[in-house]
Amino acid sequence: MDEPVHRPPLFARAVPYLPLALFAALGASLAYVFRLPCRTGGWNDQVSTYTHFCYSDIYPLYFDRQLDVQSPYFADVPFDKQVEYPVVLGEVMQVFSRIARWLEPDAVQQAIRFYDGTVVFLGLCLVAGVLLMAAVAGPTRRWDALWYALAPSVILAAYINWDLVAGALSMGMLLAWAKHRQVAAGVLLGLAIATKFYPLMFAGALFLLTLRTGRWRPFLVTAASAAGAWLVVNVPFMVFAWDGWRRFYVFSQERGVDWGSPWLFFQNKGWPVLGEADVSTLGMASLAVLCLGIAVLTLAAPRRPRLAQICFLALAAFMMTNKVWSPQFVLWLVPFAVLARPNWKPLVLWQLAEMWYFFAIWLYLLSQPPLSRDDLGIGDDTYFTAVWGRVITIVIMMAFVVRDILRPHKDVVRQAGVDDQTGGVFDGAPDRFTLVPSYR
Template sequence: MSAPSSEETDKPDLPAESDGFVRGLSQAIGGPLGAHAVRPDARRDRFWTVPRIVLGLLCLTLALSWVQKSPCQDGDWQKNVQYTRFCYTDVLALYYAEGLNEGKVPYRDHPVEYPVVTGYFMGALGLPVHALGEKYPEINQGKWFYNANALVLSALAVASVAMILALRRRRPWDAAIFALSPIVLVTATVNWDFLAIALAVFGVYAWARRWPVAAGLLLGLGGAAKLWPLFILGPLFVLALRARRMPPFWTATATAVAAWLVVNIPVAVLYRDSWMRFFDLNRERPIDWGTSWYIGRYLDTKWNTGVAGDQGPFQWLSDHVPVLNNLSYGLTGLACLAVAALCLLAPRRPRLAQLAFLVVAAFLIFSKVWSQQYVLWLLPLIVLARPRWGAVIAWSVAEIGYFAAFYAELLGAGGKPVIPEGTFVLASSLRLITVAVLCGLVIREIWRPELDVVRHTYRDDPDGGVLDGAPDAGWIEPLRRRLRVAPRPAADDSTPVAPPPTPVA
């Protein structure tokens, strides 16, 4: 007989009780709900349930995001209005740059700098807008294209949060971290990242529901939109290895590879040069703004600690892009190996979202390119991995500071500096540091699972699917003893972790 699920046995989460930051804020309205307070009758059919409130808050955030981008929607970007109003969006710029305004079919008539599913998405919305513009010349094609994309991307964002709510039925307020995020406000429609985010989150949901074929299909399509959803397969491999659940993993992986090939092969065969544009661009791109390599290059120049005249190691890497590529890939690979070791040696098998967040964060930390909208990749993962408001808010403040500094840097690129270069580097460093701190906090909770608030509500891993509650392979404990790792706690993976005692104010 199978063990009862978490939903049947464990109490729902109340943020004002479980989250120290929210508990502190609640003091302004009298503190957390008391033990003898009259609670709403959950059995009644109430319209304003927590999921509906969260989705409503997300719709409000997306509406404000549309307003924030509205000064740029007509495409009349005179006097750098796209930078002074912080409203630049690739969606509108690339409508013209990729030839969609001329009716060019992506890849066939013009090389596209994105993976094929994103290219298909651009064409699916851009070509009908162009046809409509041919029929009605008075319409602003760029504005129509942007708004069509904003509508679909917003729907994908809502769908993503709905999936997070489905994954955290007993912790619905966790999704409010996503819904109220200023990161969504300023970057939701900068690019097409919500397409990949929705596919990735749907893939995690399918895995949680023990549908490995659907999970692989969605992650494969996500990887064909933006590469990072395929990274989730790495944590799945190590977790399945530790839990002796390899067949579902291989099924998901084979399906992901097949899905990726199905959507890529037609373009790769018929329009190889256009298809290679994405790979060539990523191979040739130098150090980009705001990355750890950019910070290092600035310090090279500032401190003049070069190994050859006044040229430091980061400047040398900037001039030798192939070496930079190999070093970036190597460091990312080493970080992934460290995450795998952490997974195998942790006292309790980590949750999927925790490892996925660490892998994607490591990729960004060591990448030579970190575009402003890439922050969206981390948002759903941190909500699932570590739904603590305080640290996420600190990270969000750093990201918004970088967002403002980035636009100032764009204005300065026109020849008239707006802020000192050191200010931009400081904003970039704070963003990098806060992401690293989040990684450290997630690692801490993997090593000390009693600190993981999700495990206070769920027995094991609500995203784990076939991994949820599964025993470890027999070689895990001997390996940990051989390496003299701290002994495993008495509780097994089917026992909820008791939260540490709440300090008395």
């Protein structure tokens, strides 16, 4: 008779994670301190906001989306003033706006309370994301999660928007999949997609590895659970607040080329055939080409790629081909970049590029109308060095990940004898379909 498996008590299992929780709390606190100049009044002065590099969407949207008087989606406001985020974020905004209105009668103080409450919640999301990432990485690489806790770009961008909510849900999805909890993985993936759209790329990564391994049942369970969770949180708004619900999708489709996107460089240079419709088509076409390349790589590699590698490549492709590449989008990529290839040299190079972009965008906005403060800001050429710096350093990281996939012995994770710590049912699975003969 088999001996029962002895598991240490929960507290003993949690102890190794406590230092990481403290470091994540430190990162969250530093991000709050960095924006103190704006919290104490700077948001009422655009020049001060940009020169202190402390801009956040949280405070101004409290007024611009009339959260001080109405609820998201159900608000009786013009279409362009409705909340332009998926429903999970809209509900997060509603919860904290109601708390702020309950605590403070004064509108300005309400906005500050709204900001403070939201930031505390986002800080908890960062701590949760770091701990979940550490659990995903496994005991031998647990400390890689420090990148997510204390990376300079994370501290600088943490509270620009609500992206850390989707980050925690995405890490939770990855951990649930790694632990063979397909229903939980699907629910968390559906909620993540209902928070920010980018986690949809992870469904594609799961599909490609399922195609290679033939593990269809876990994938279908996860996909069905994701669809169910997405419908549960979306259908009530689709039925009772259709205009408010569809605002995000209409806004995403109609939005023009915006800050950070490489497409903006080409438009700025006056390239032909780059109208708004052309950019939308070119963006979708270029993403499709990159995704096709990732699919071929996944199915033709000599050894099945790790899930984190494919998630990283898919997410990086989505970001680089998008019409918008806001500074806070770095929060999407940090944990997946580290899980895909925890090598400090390219990560440091990328972090330097992200830091330069973070400061460059606010300096560039200073020189643009309506402020037009050329004495304080930077011009086009300087700004676009920051845009391309991000693109080039991410392409470098993608190239290294592709090399690791084609030469698995170069993969530092697999050098420790690990097959795929995030793979779940893919971990150690034999190939069922490949484009070329593979080896084990």
